[in-house]
Amino acid sequence: MKAAEAIVKFLVEEGVDTVFGYPGGYIVHVYEALRKSDIRHILVRQESAAAHSANGYARVSGKTGVCIATSGPGATNLITGVATAYMDSIPLVVLTGQVPSSMIGRDVFQEADIKGATESFTKHNYLVRDAKDLPRIFREAFHIASTGRPGPVLIDLPHDIQAADIPYSYPETVHISGYKPTVKGHEGQIKRALKAIAESERPLILAGGGVNLARAHTELLYFSEKSGIPVVHTLMGKGAFPSNHPHYVGMIGTHGFSYANEAVSMADLVVFIGARIADRTAGGTQILPENMRIVHIDVDPAEIGKIVGTNIPIVGDLRVILKQMNEKIKKKDTSAWLETLRAMKTEETYETGRLVNPKKAIRILSGKLSDTAIMVADVGQNQFWAARHFEDLPGRKFMASGGMGTMGYGIPAAVGAKIAAPDRQVVAVCGDGGFQMSMFELGTIAANEIDLKIVLFNNSHLGMVREIQNRVFGQNSHTALDKNPDFVMLAKAYGISGVRVEKDEDLKSAFDQALSHKGPFLVECVVDPDESTL
Amino acid sequence: MSVNNRHVLSVLVENQAGVLSRVSGLFSRRGYNIDSLSVGVTEDPAISRMTIVVRGDSYILEQIKKQLNKLIDVIKVIELDKDRSVFRELMLIKVNARENTRASIIEIVDIFRASVVDVSSETLTVEMTGDEDKIEAFIDLMKPYGIREIVRTGLTALERGSKEIQSYKKYGEED
Numbered sequence: 142m143k144a145a146e147a148i149v150k151f152l153v154e155e156g157v158d159t160v161f162g163y164p165g166g167y168i169v170h171v172y173e174a175l176r177k178s179d180i181r182h183i184l185v186r187q188e189s190a191a192a193h194s195a196n197g198y199a200r201v202s203g204k205t206g207v208c209i210a211t212s213g214p215g216a217t218n219l220i221t222g223v224a225t226a227y228m229d230s231i232p233l234v235v236l237t238g239q240v241p242s243s244m245i246g247r248d249v250f251q252e253a254d255i256k257g258a259t260e261s262f263t264k265h266n267y268l269v270r271d272a273k274d275l276p277r278i279f280r281e282a283f284h285i286a287s288t289g290r291p292g293p294v295l296i297d298l299p300h301d302i303q304a305a306d307i308p309y310s311y312p313e314t315v316h317i318s319g320y321k322p323t324v325k326g327h328e329g330q331i332k333r334a335l336k337a338i339a340e341s342e343r344p345l346i347l348a349g350g351g352v353n354l355a356r357a358h359t360e361l362l363y364f365s366e367k368s369g370i371p372v373v374h375t376l377m378g379k380g381a382f383p384s385n386h387p388h389y390v391g392m393i394g395t396h397g398f399s400y401a402n403e404a405v406s407m408a409d410l411v412v413f414i415g416a417r418i419a420d421r422t423a424g425g426t427q428i429l430p431e432n433m434r435i436v437h438i439d440v441d442p443a444e445i446g447k448i449v450g451t452n453i454p455i456v457g458d459l460r461v462i463l464k465q466m467n468e469k470i471k472k473k474d475t476s477a478w479l480e481t482l483r484a485m486k487t488e489e490t491y492e493t494g495r496l497v498n499p500k501k502a503i504r505i506l507s508g509k510l511s512d513t514a515i516m517v518a519d520v521g522q523n524q525f526w527a528a529r530h531f532e533d534l535p536g537r538k539f540m541a542s543g544g545m546g547t548m549g550y551g552i553p554a555a556v557g558a559k560i561a562a563p564d565r566q567v568v569a570v571c572g573d574g575g576f577q578m579s580m581f582e583l584g585t586i587a588a589n590e591i592d593l594k595i596v597l598f599n600n601s602h603l604g605m606v607r608e609i610q611n612r613v614f615g616q617n618s619h620t621a622l623d624k625n626p627d628f629v630m631l632a633k634a635y636g637i638s639g640v641r642v643e644k645d646e647d648l649k650s651a652f653d654q655a656l657s658h659k660g661p662f663l664v665e666c667v668v669d670p671d672e673s674t675l
Numbered sequence: 676m677s678v679n680n681r682h683v684l685s686v687l688v689e690n691q692a693g694v695l696s697r698v699s700g701l702f703s704r705r706g707y708n709i710d711s712l713s714v715g716v717t718e719d720p721a722i723s724r725m726t727i728v729v730r731g732d733s734y735i736l737e738q739i740k741k742q743l744n745k746l747i748d749v750i751k752v753i754e755l756d757k758d759r760s761v762f763r764e765l766m767l768i769k770v771n772a773r774e775n776t777r778a779s780i781i782e783i784v785d786i787f788r789a790s791v792v793d794v795s796s797e798t799l800t801v802e803m804t805g806d807e808d809k810i811e812a813f814i815d816l817m818k819p820y821g822i823r824e825i826v827r828t829g830l831t832a833l834e835r836g837s838k839e840i841q842s843y844k845k846y847g848e849e850d
């Protein structure tokens with residue numbers, strides 16, 4: 142069988158029904174095989190969007206996302222998307238075309254060493270040297286991407302390899318001697334953790350993105366309810382625990398809520414669950430007091446002890462470990478501690494100004510969205526307006542590029558999300574800067590009739606950078622997006638409807654219109670550039 | 676071994692293209708200091724073994740081991756204790772040697788159980804193996820004669836006794 146056809150068959154074997162990509166000369170054999178298959182191919186308008194869409198698709202579907210690009214510029218355009226997926230532990234299999242094997246290393250047309258270039262931000266990568274290795278490599282790639290701590294795996298496919306003739310086979314099992322991720326938590330460590338929890342007076346759960354990745358929501362809810370322990374979460378852990386639950390405290394981090402950060406500093410024991418305690422979360426670990434006891438549960442042993450010292454590490458799949466713990470955890474009387482935390486919580490007030498208050502806009506939208514809605518934020522002020530004011534009801538989902546903070550992530554990731562879950566409402570929130578980093582995807586949205594809603598907060602500036610400049614230097618520069626286009630008219634050019642909102646009082650009707658509209662819709666909200674993030 | 680915070684790691688890796696770059700890249704990327712790295716194939720041709728001498732405190736060492744273990748091509752990482760292991764390095768050294776100094780150089784070479792592998796009218800080239808102390812001591816003794824060139828393989832090491840690296844648990848695995 143022609144190798145390219147075998148490759149497409151491997152994808153089918155792996156349950157892939159949708160791929161995101163952009164063709165070119167050195168990937169044409171794979172594309173020819175795709176043409177003859179039932180796999181849906183979404184033609185993006187720039188390769189970075191293929192990786193972001195596959196990322197959004199993976200996060201919503203729970204499957205491994207697949208994206209494809211040609212050699213050279215196609216492959217290098219993918220890089221930002223691959224790095225973004227790596228930082229947020231998103232399972233992707235990334236296929237790139239490569240120049241013919243005999244020409245590799247000679248700087249021929251459209252040659253780029255994508256394996257070397259992506260070494261530090263792929264979980265693993267391959268340059269296929271022998272077509273006979275393809276079945277093993279594909280089997281391994283999907284296994285590596287989706288197990289343990291998930292991440293992107295890249296397979297570089299030289300042109301001649303795609304055209305080679307190989308006997309078709311697909312291995313049932315994988316054997317990689319150096320890769321055996323731990324699944325079950327160590328019983329002794331779990332016992333120690335439970336004892337430490339029992340001894341603590343003010344225990345706190347800190348949930349991270351790992352809970353969302355491991356889909357351990359039910360187990361976490363049970364763990365908190367059975368033990369009585371309240372929950373804070375990171376940006377990536379948003380949605381790990383329902384925000385309408387009495388044990389819910391809030392989001393921590395440099396852009397989190399001060400009462401949630403304060404809760405961490407008041408706790409005498411914190412159970413980190415799938416949180417890598419990045420610098421933006423722990424603010425240089427200042428919020429973690431010296432004498433605090435830390436139980437750290439993570440699938441990646443390298444995350445434990447990297448940023449903060451840990452007393453009790455537990456390595457394994459969060460869902461499995463939480464199940465193990467749930468069997469033995471005892472109810473604690475945390476009523477006084479919960480009461481203290483409840484009293485610290487401040488209610489948000491939303492003022493109305495000259496232009497749209499973006500925080501209020503998100504809160505109004507959140508109130509109108511369904512119980513299964515997905516919100517995808519871009520990067521900048523808009524990201525935190527969204528993260529702070531979108532309510533995590535059970536069944537909802539919030540996504541953002543947390544580790545990399547990649548502008549232009551929101552719209553293509555929302556495309557992937559909508560394709561993965563056509564029946565759920567999907568909203569992309571972005572700024573005028575980030576929108577223009579991915580606005581070419583309006584083409585993909587229009588062509589594929591992707592029914593997603595875009596909320597664009599237009600402050601005519603790179604708002605978050607401007608805010609930092611003002612704070613640090615007392616003045617700002619190079620952040621004004623002068624002569625922004627008429628975004629609503631731009632959407633219209635693609636046949637996408639939209640409205641511009643300049644006052645809070647028009648928000649409700651604009652969102653009603655957007656949500657009842659069949660098909661993609663843009664709501665542009667005009668925002669004062671001096672609006673603060675927090 | 677932790678003199679000056681130096682540690683000797685023995686690392687089993689898949690014998691595949693790109694492994695060396697992945698491992699060395701990890702060190703430079705994460706700012707870990709590496710004194711030497713030597714690599715060669717093992718009794719199993721599909722597996723290579725690296726000996727890496729690194730510098731760092733216990734936190735850095737822990738991080739290095741964990742990050743190495745994360746690489747898919749890395750099969751096992753162990754730290755070798757100086758007292759329970761054999762450390763060896765091979766050095767070739769070319770020193771000035773004239774009629775009047777040749778004999779005394781050869782005397783030192785004999786004491787060190789090194790061997791002369793090449794002679795010219797102006798130089799002697801000596802091959803020697805030994806642990807680091809021995810090699811450094813030899814270099815010191817050669818200095819007065821005038822060292823022309825030195826090439827060293829970097830440390831290679833094996834644990835004493837009958838235990839094999841494969842019988843160690845993978846790092847992070849607990850009993």
Ligand SMILES: Cc1ncc(C[n+]2csc(CCOP(=O)(O)OP(=O)(O)O)c2C)c(N)n1
Nearest residue numbers: 521522523546548572573574575603604605
């Ligand atoms: C690709 C990329 N380039 C630059 C940055 C740095 N950066 C972070 S936030 C920001 C401003 C974003 O402006 P905008 O998209 O308009 O959103 P706002 O902050 O105004 O909501 C910039 C430039 C980034 N995160 N990503």
